[in-house]
Each structure stands twice: as structure tokens, then as C-alpha cells.
Amino acid sequence: MDHSHVDHQEYEPVRHNKHGEHQENQHETQDHTTHKDPEHEGHHDHHAMMVKDFKRRFFVSLIIMVPILLLSPMIQMFLGVDWRFSADSYILFALSTILFIYGGKPFITGAKDELKEKSPAMMTLIALAITVAYVYSTLTVFVLKGNDFFWELATLIVIMLLGHWIEMKSVMGASKALGELIKLMPEEAHLIKDNGETIEIPVKQLKAGDAVLVKPGEKIPIDGLVYDGKSEVNESMITGESVPVEKENGNEIIGGSINGEGILKFKVTRVGDDTFLSQVIRFVREAQDSKSSTQKLADVAAKWLFYIAVIAGTITFASWIFIGKDLSFAIERAVTVIIISCPHALGLATPLVNAVSTSIGAKRGLLIRDRTAFENARKLNAVVFDKTGTLTKGEFGITDIHEIGISRDELLSIAYSVESNSEHPIARGIVKEGKKLNLKMKEVKNYQNLPGKGLKATIEEREVMVVSPGYMRSEKIAFDEKHYEKLAQEGKTVIFVLERNLLLGYIALSDIIRETAKEAIDTLKTMHVGSIMLSGDNQRVASYVGNILNMDKVIAEVLPQEKAFKIDELQKEGKIVAMTGDGVNDAPSLAKADLGIAMSAGTDVAIETADVILVRSDPLDVVTILKLSKATYKKMIQNLIWATGYNIIALPLAAGVLYNQGIVISPALGAALMSLSTVIVSINARLLKID
Incomplete structure (x- = not known):
């Protein structure tokens, strides 16, 4: 049917042999493709091996730690026993050396890597602390007089291994969404x-x-x-x-x-x-690897914390020596300061939250491509929607049927049978409804296309036509003009069904509004976020849809190239704007908006200008983006407050400012607190969720 009256990868072919059989x-x-992701599998396997390595080193070191504790004079004094014997200090030294080399290896190796990259951080601090403790304790056995730190060294290494093991398991858990996708x-x-x-x-x-x-x-x-x-x-x-x-x-x-x-x-x-x-x-991997502005700030803070820790440790050591305390006490305070200041919790505060939020998004059909834009979604106060394909499905559906002298099913059956020969969007809407209602497909003969007017055919010896309002007027066939105008005002397209110029009825169709569009707009209102329609359609049709959805503003008759200017105008009014479109003719406006959201239209997710892609093409997912962005930022801030607050409180205590009040943190307790802060940050990130 000619509905001209309506306003409205190339792949390698399969090769065959000379007999036509498939090769x-x-x-x-x-091997054209593999559905396993070697890059991710390799990364995941490497991570799993590291988790196993830390676990093994922890338990072996724990076993070695027991005799070290029992042989240490400080522990014996605490237990009220005396198990000293000749050469016990040499056995203590030998066991501690094994523990230092085996248990401390990951930290020493990590420090070398950090120094090689000229970015000293957590591993360098841990390596520095355990090396100072080991070297000083060794000197007390062979050269110096004083108390050794072997038991502190042992507990320090064991606690650090435990903390890293737990933390790495948390990281693996946060990133396992990729593994789950690959297993599909x-x-x-x-x-x-x-x-x-x-x-x-x-x-x-x-x-x-x-x-x-x-x-x-x-x-x-x-x-x-x-x-x-x-x-x-x-x-x-x-x-x-x-x-x-x-x-x-x-x-x-x-x-x-x-x-x-x-x-x-x-x-x-x-x-x-x-x-x-x-x-x-x-997309999930890129999102997890990319850094938001908050994460970049945390990375800078973590880098500076290394230098603060070293300076604070040096000042602490010098201060206690100046006051007149012995060398072993000054070293113990310095080591505790260095350990407790490790920026691990600060370094993990945002990456873990990002990994968890990306996984949540992927499971809900949200593909985050730009983390900074996504993080800023929490500030949005206006969401602009394209109409066709975004708020509506971009396909016609029947809205009204008016039959005259025949049954509704009979009227639809005639239109269904005639339109089944056409590929026009209006025809597809009628055919879809016919199939949905299981209507009988009548045999069509003498099919004729009447350009600009409609279709003509013979069905069961009856000459029928499906035509436009223009045909009705040109042939002076009477119909309810008032009702037609009402339907037209609502943006609906009307077709008429005739038998030998006798009107049997008419059918109205329009672009189907998505089921969740109204709920999405209403929810945005409760979040104090304005909703604006930006459409190339005429004002009448756009306003009708806008009124149904109760949108705050409707901007119609906008050409594709003008949409970006409209976004710019809204931004100049002080609005922080998200643009939601189909990613085809909306590319400039998606790029211009503070947050570009693209409906993926099925399996096409290769939309380059979008910051977030909605796999399900569901307007309600726009609300989910805002909720996830706010929840993600809240978790980041919680983690950053904990990580920085912990350092502000713990560092002076480690230095010994409350020593005269009897409050002293040992290196082992410092390690436990540092590891605990890291675990708390990891657990808090895993608690991220949205309604």
C-alpha cells in the first residue's frame, strides 16, 4: 500500500563447492572466532593465582610465626614463662629470615616494581617497614645490644598477607561479572x-x-x-x-x-x-579500567600519602631519639607510622566501588562507557528525550477502530488481508495486530497499489479498498470529519476500509508509546529532575505524546543538526543535561550533553558518542542510571572518608603522641588496623546496591 499521504555489516558469504554443498x-x-576472551581469562587466571599464592604464603608464614612467638623474650615475659636456652636467638633469627624471605617476597617484589615505575606506594612502604624491622633485629643478634623485633616482624608479615589475601578475594568478587558473562x-x-x-x-x-x-x-x-x-x-x-x-x-x-x-x-x-x-x-572491562574524577583525586592523595608516611616516620624516629628514648623504641615507632600510613585503603576506595557499580549496571543492561560522565549523572536536573524510538517504539500500532455495519473482527480481517502485501510501517502495524488476534487471512486477488491513495483488491468476490483521507475527499465519500480531526489532533494516522466506495469503517494508528515511559517521567519528577522532549515531529503530534507522559517541556519540529544547539541552550540556562536518543541521528546531541544516553535498539551497542548505552531500550533505565550514579558516588565518599579519617586518627597514635597516657600502638597492631581498614573499604564497596 502506498502510504505516501502519511506525515510522518557486511559479512563474508558462505562459500559452496561445485555441488552446492557447504565446505x-x-x-x-x-578458527574465525572464539567466544572465550583470552585477555580476560588470562587476567582472571593471573588474579586467581595471586589469591592462591597469598593464601599459601599466609598459612606457611602462620606456621613459622608460632615458634618465633614462643621463642621471643617479650612474648615469654607476657605469658610469665622462661623458655630461654643457649643459641635461641640464632634459631629465632633463622626462622625470622625464612619468614622474611618467603612471606615478605610479594612486598619486596612489589616495591621493586613501584620504584622501577617511579611511583612508590603501598608495597614500598610495607617493604621498607619489614626491612627496617628485620635489619635492626638482625643487628641486635650479632652486633647491637637491645630488644629485637622478630615477633613484631612475624606478626606484621602474617597480618599483611592475610589482609592482601582477603582484599584480593574482594577484588575478584567485584570483577566476577565479566567471568559470568563469558561463561554464558x-x-x-x-x-x-x-x-x-x-x-x-x-x-x-x-x-x-x-x-x-x-x-x-x-x-x-x-x-x-x-x-x-x-x-x-x-x-x-x-x-x-x-x-x-x-x-x-x-x-x-x-x-x-x-x-x-x-x-x-x-x-x-x-x-x-x-x-x-x-x-x-x-565495555564492562573498559568501564572498570577507566577512572572517574573522584578516583583520580584519590590516586593523587594516595601518592602523596607515601611521602607523608616516610617523612612522618623519619620525624617520629628523630623526635624519640632527641627526647632520649632508646634506639629500639624509636625504630618501633617509625616502623608503626610507616605501616599504619600505607595508602592501600585510599587506593582501593574508589576502584572497588567502580568495579561493583559497573557489574550492577551490566546485569541491568546498562553499559557504562565514560565513568566521569556517569559519576556526574548524580548532578543532573534535566533529562532530554528524543521521541521516536526512545519514548515511543518507532513502530505503528492500532489505537482506535470504528466499524460501520460489520463486526470489528471482519473490518480488521479485511484490512489485515489487504495490507499483508505491503511493507509500509502502517501496514506492518495492522498485520501485527491481525496476527496477535489470530484473525483469518483471506485470499487476496487483483491486488492493486493506488499511488498516494491506498490499496485495492478482491476478497471473497468483494471489491475492497484500504485508503487515505485524501482519497475519501477526492471521491467525495462521506465520513465523520469531526472524529477524524480529533484523531488527527492526537497525532494518529487514519485509514479507511471501503467496499465499492461504501464505508465499512476506519482504523487509527500511531507510534506506540513505550510501556515504561510514563513511569520513567513520573519517577524523574519525584527526583526533582525535569523531563524535556526534543522531537523532529510536528508540534501537534509531539505535544500529544508529551501531554500523555506529563512531560515538563516539549520542543518540536527540530532538525537533527539543530538538536545539539537546543542542548547547548539548556546548558546555558544553568541546567546539567542528559540526552537520551537512539544514537543514529542523535549523535551530535549525545556528545554535547553532560551525559549521553543511547538506546541500543537490540543488539547494536556500537554507539560511539554515548556515555551510557541502554541495552533494553527502556526509558525507565534512565532512572536506574541516576540512582546507580548517586549510590556509587555515596559509596565512594564513604570509603574516602573512612580511608582518610583512619589515617588522620591512627598516624599520631602510631607516632606515640599518647605515650605518656599509656596508649601505644605496636607495629603488629598497626598492621592489623591497616589491613582492617582495607577490608572495611572492600566490604563497603560490595554493599553497593540500588532499588
Whole structure:
């Protein structure tokens, strides 16, 4: 049907041999893609090995620590026993040396790496503290007179190993979302050969254009386009959509989602790094690796804290020597200051929160691409929405039906049968409704397209037409002009169904408003965030949709290239603006806005100008972005306050300012407090959640 009256990757083809059969050997020899991510798997395996290494070193060091404690004069005095014997100091030295070399190795190695990169930090401080304690204690055995620090050295190393082990487990837990995504991909796929035979091959050998069979309950192995079959597919682990999505001929399916009870046949559309899941994994990793402005500030503070710790330790040592305290006491205070000042908690305060928030976002179908823009989303006071494809679905649906002299189903059935031959958006809306209602498809004969007017056909020996208002007026066929004008004012398109110029009824259609759009706008109002529609559609249609959604402002008849100027005008009014669009003609305005939010339109997430991508194309996810941004920032501030506040209080105590009041922190207690602060920061980050 001609609805002209309405206002409104290229892939390698499948190669065949001379008999037309699929080149099976290509699948055996060519490794076009892999669904496992070697980079992430390598990183994850390395991290897991480090966790195991710290765990092993902790338990071995713990065993060595026991005899060191029992042989230490200070511990024996505390227990009220005397287990001293000749050469016990040499055994104590030997055990401590083993512990220093084995248990202290990660810190010594880490310090070397930090110094090599000219960025001394936590590992350098720990290495400095344990080295000073070890060297001084060794000198007391062979050269100097005084008390050794072997038991403090042992407890210091053991506590530091325990703290690192717990902290690294927390980091792994925060980043495990990537691992979960990678595990979604099956290893095998059912390839349909040209002769109809089905064979099992590794998923990594599939190529674009291959035909694949998915059985009930199986995971879909790769992205594709359904050409046969019907089923409901669970995409919850990928898009966050909890309700299974119906898939049939012409629908896209995502690799990693789970097929329901039907059988599907599809053609592979994306392989390798182009698959939806691969792109999601890349975005999640980039978001976790990128730094927000708050994190950059914390990194600078952590760097300065190293120098503060060294200076404070030196001043502490010099002060106690000047006062007249013995060398061992001065060294003990200096070591405690250095240990307790380690900037580990400060260094972890924001990266862990970022990792957790990125994982939460990915599970809910939010792909964060720019952390600074995402962090600033908490300040937004205006969200601009494109209309078509954002607040609406970008597809026509039936809104009103008025039948005259026949039943509603009969009227729809005639329109459904005639329009089934057209690919126009209006026709697709009617056909979709016909299928939804299971209407009978009537046999159509003598099909004719009337340019600018409509369609004509013969159905069951009846000459019928589906036409525009223009045809009705040109042929002077009477219809309810008042009702038509009301529908037109609401932005609806009206088509008329005739039999030999006798009006059987009319059907109104409009772009379908997304189910969650109203809830999204209402929720933004409760958050004191304004909602603005920016549309290229005419004022009448845009205002109608804006009124239904109760939006604060509607700006209509804006050309794509003018949208960025409108965003700029809002920003000059002092507004902090988010722009939400489909990422196609909205690219300049997405880039101009303080936060660019793109609807991904299914499996296309390669939207370069967006700061955040909504996989589900759900307006309510805009609200989720704001909530997640606020919750993330709140957690960051909590962690930063704890990390800095802990240092402000603990550092003077470690230096011994309350020594005369009997309050002294030992190096071991300092290590315990430092490790505890790191664990608290890690646990607090893991507690991040949104409604």
C-alpha cells in the first residue's frame, strides 16, 4: 500500500563447492572466532593465582610465626614463662629470615616494581617497614645490644598477607561479572549443512551466514537472525530483561541467551569481537579500567600519602631519639607510622566501588562507557528525550477502530488481508495486530497499489479498498470529519476500509508509546529532575505524546543538526543535561550533553558518542542510571572518608603522641588496623546496591 499521504555489516558469504554443498572442511580448519576472551581469562587466571599464592604464603608464614612467638623474650615475659636456652636467638633469627624471605617476597617484589615505575606506594612502604624491622633485629643478634623485633616482624608479615589475601578475594568478587558473562557462551553448535543434515561443531568455527539449529532449553551459541521456528528466549543474564522474549522469523537473537520450548533455526550475523556479548564484555572491562574524577583525586592523595608516611616516620624516629628514648623504641615507632600510613585503603576506595557499580549496571543492561560522565549523572536536573524510538517504539500500532455495519473482527480481517502485501510501517502495524488476534487471512486477488491513495483488491468476490483521507475527499465519500480531526489532533494516522466506495469503517494508528515511559517521567519528577522532549515531529503530534507522559517541556519540529544547539541552550540556562536518543541521528546531541544516553535498539551497542548505552531500550533505565550514579558516588565518599579519617586518627597514635597516657600502638597492631581498614573499604564497596 502506498502510504505516501502519511506525515510522518557486511559479512563474508558462505562459500559452496561445485555441488552446492557447504565446505565442511572450512569449519574444521578455520578458527574465525572464539567466544572465550583470552585477555580476560588470562587476567582472571593471573588474579586467581595471586589469591592462591597469598593464601599459601599466609598459612606457611602462620606456621613459622608460632615458634618465633614462643621463642621471643617479650612474648615469654607476657605469658610469665622462661623458655630461654643457649643459641635461641640464632634459631629465632633463622626462622625470622625464612619468614622474611618467603612471606615478605610479594612486598619486596612489589616495591621493586613501584620504584622501577617511579611511583612508590603501598608495597614500598610495607617493604621498607619489614626491612627496617628485620635489619635492626638482625643487628641486635650479632652486633647491637637491645630488644629485637622478630615477633613484631612475624606478626606484621602474617597480618599483611592475610589482609592482601582477603582484599584480593574482594577484588575478584567485584570483577566476577565479566567471568559470568563469558561463561554464558556454549562450546558447541548445531550447524545445518546445505543438504539439511545437522552436525555438531565448535562455536568458534562458525562463520557469518552459517545456518544453525537451536533445540529447546539450549543456549543460543552466537548472534543471528531467525529464519524458521518460534520460541520464547530468556535474555535476562545479558540484557536484564526478566520476561522471556518471543522470537520468530525475522527476529534477532543474542548468543548466550537461553532458548525456551520451541525449535529455532537462524543465520549467523556476527562473529568474534562483533558479537553482542563480546562488545558488552569490552565495555564492562573498559568501564572498570577507566577512572572517574573522584578516583583520580584519590590516586593523587594516595601518592602523596607515601611521602607523608616516610617523612612522618623519619620525624617520629628523630623526635624519640632527641627526647632520649632508646634506639629500639624509636625504630618501633617509625616502623608503626610507616605501616599504619600505607595508602592501600585510599587506593582501593574508589576502584572497588567502580568495579561493583559497573557489574550492577551490566546485569541491568546498562553499559557504562565514560565513568566521569556517569559519576556526574548524580548532578543532573534535566533529562532530554528524543521521541521516536526512545519514548515511543518507532513502530505503528492500532489505537482506535470504528466499524460501520460489520463486526470489528471482519473490518480488521479485511484490512489485515489487504495490507499483508505491503511493507509500509502502517501496514506492518495492522498485520501485527491481525496476527496477535489470530484473525483469518483471506485470499487476496487483483491486488492493486493506488499511488498516494491506498490499496485495492478482491476478497471473497468483494471489491475492497484500504485508503487515505485524501482519497475519501477526492471521491467525495462521506465520513465523520469531526472524529477524524480529533484523531488527527492526537497525532494518529487514519485509514479507511471501503467496499465499492461504501464505508465499512476506519482504523487509527500511531507510534506506540513505550510501556515504561510514563513511569520513567513520573519517577524523574519525584527526583526533582525535569523531563524535556526534543522531537523532529510536528508540534501537534509531539505535544500529544508529551501531554500523555506529563512531560515538563516539549520542543518540536527540530532538525537533527539543530538538536545539539537546543542542548547547548539548556546548558546555558544553568541546567546539567542528559540526552537520551537512539544514537543514529542523535549523535551530535549525545556528545554535547553532560551525559549521553543511547538506546541500543537490540543488539547494536556500537554507539560511539554515548556515555551510557541502554541495552533494553527502556526509558525507565534512565532512572536506574541516576540512582546507580548517586549510590556509587555515596559509596565512594564513604570509603574516602573512612580511608582518610583512619589515617588522620591512627598516624599520631602510631607516632606515640599518647605515650605518656599509656596508649601505644605496636607495629603488629598497626598492621592489623591497616589491613582492617582495607577490608572495611572492600566490604563497603560490595554493599553497593540500588532499588
